[in-house]
Amino acid sequence: MPLSQSERDHADDLFSSAKFGDTQQKKAALAAIEAWAGQIPERLAYLAELEAADRAVDTNLAALRSRYPRQVDNRTPRPTEPARTARLPGLWPGIALACCAMAMTTVWVINPVQSRQDMSSSIGQQSSLDLDDGSHVLLNTNTAIRFVNRLRSRELTLERGEALFSVNHSALRPFHVYAGTAEIRDVGTQFSVRLLDSGVSVAVLEGQVSVTSSSSAPPALLTAHEALRTNGTAVVPVTGSQAVSAMLDWTDRRLDFNATRISDVIEELQRYRAQPIVLADPRAGTFRVTGGFSIADPDQLLKTLPSVAPVTVTVKPDGTAVVASRR
Structure with a gap:
């Protein structure tokens, strides 16, 4: 059933806090949004509308500026002009709304960094790390990662080696893993990524991931117990349960x-x-x-x-x- 106005107002307040609050307020607001949305389609759809509205405002910033140009008038007001001045207040709500929308879009689209983490493991060793977003990563031998926790997204770069990711899923903040030319996007899962000389290998334990081998390639969807390899331009599925299992045995x-x-x-x-x-x-x-x-x-x-x-x-x-x- 459609959302009530009070539900929309509540979502708007949380959405605003997630953008403009301090660090603690942002974290609390993001957690509250997740709890509020749950798996309710109407609420998820409304959150998507809020994000789409932000993007639409950003796309049309030039049009807004042309509609409400900033003008400087150095003339000395004449006593005969009060009627013209009296009509100006009617413009202020539109100008204020446009400025507010531009400010909100700027903060949201800039996607500021909340925290950064770097970690590496030595040859023959495995290391584990709890990420600031609540996710967990297990590093295999001779592996290095760089994690950037942002307001709107989470971005991890696999600089070398192999790692297993147990992602704290968030519908509002996607989790991206970048390895070479490939991009792996979490759709709520646990998965392993290995950076190879010619590309990457990806194996999924639970859930789903979307894998894009290069900026020009369409994404490939992997579900539990599926795997693939990329060569920088193309995706090659890994067939056979034994072959997929072998790609994950390092975790044991x-x-x-x-x-x-x-x-x-x-x-x-x-x-x-x-x-x-x-x-x-x-x-x-x-x-x-x-x-x-x-x-x-x-x-x-x-x-x-x-x-x-x-x-x-x-x-x-x-x-x-x-x-x-x-x-």
Whole structure:
């Protein structure tokens, strides 16, 4: 059923506080708006109308300025002009409304920063962080992020590595993850993002995310237990539950391989080891490995390789591990 005027007035007051209040008032107003809107379509629609009105005013700022031009009259008023002056007050409500609308739109569209957070993890380590918006992020090995908490949005940049996001969903403030040329937008979910040399990989545990591979590409929607990879321009779906699961095993500090070439195993394992891992001969890289391994101790996995493939592993004094085929 349609919203009552009191409901609209209440939403307007909260909306205004979220824009013009101090830091605490803004946080309280945003939380109150979320609680008020809930999942009620009429209330969500009205909030969307408020945002659309702000955008419309901003789009038409030039027209407003031309409609209410600022004029300076240096003439000395003459005694015969009171009737003309008497008509001016009728213009002030329109001028005041236009100025107020422009001010509101400017503050809302500028989208000021409320807080910033930076965090990184070292090679072989995982780190967790509670974000200022109530979301949580788990950083995998050698990962760095930068989070900007804004009035209207939340923006996180994955500078390197891989992270799992548990997002505190907000209909009013979308959560964006930027990784390379890709943009991942939360639609209420838990998901993992890895920055690759050629693009990104995204896997969803719960809910949905929208993934855009580049500014010119249409978004792709992922739901729970789905994944994809991008190459900077295109989106490539990851098929098979086992393949999707393997992309998320790192959250349990595991690596799972299914007939994976040792060359690829080494490439993955190198992410968790500071010292280099070297293939002594091309043949050694062609053997395949199947099984699950802990990433808590990369050297233990290396020691396991000779028992699952016809290779030898030698660790030099400087820590370099050399994988060679058995002669």
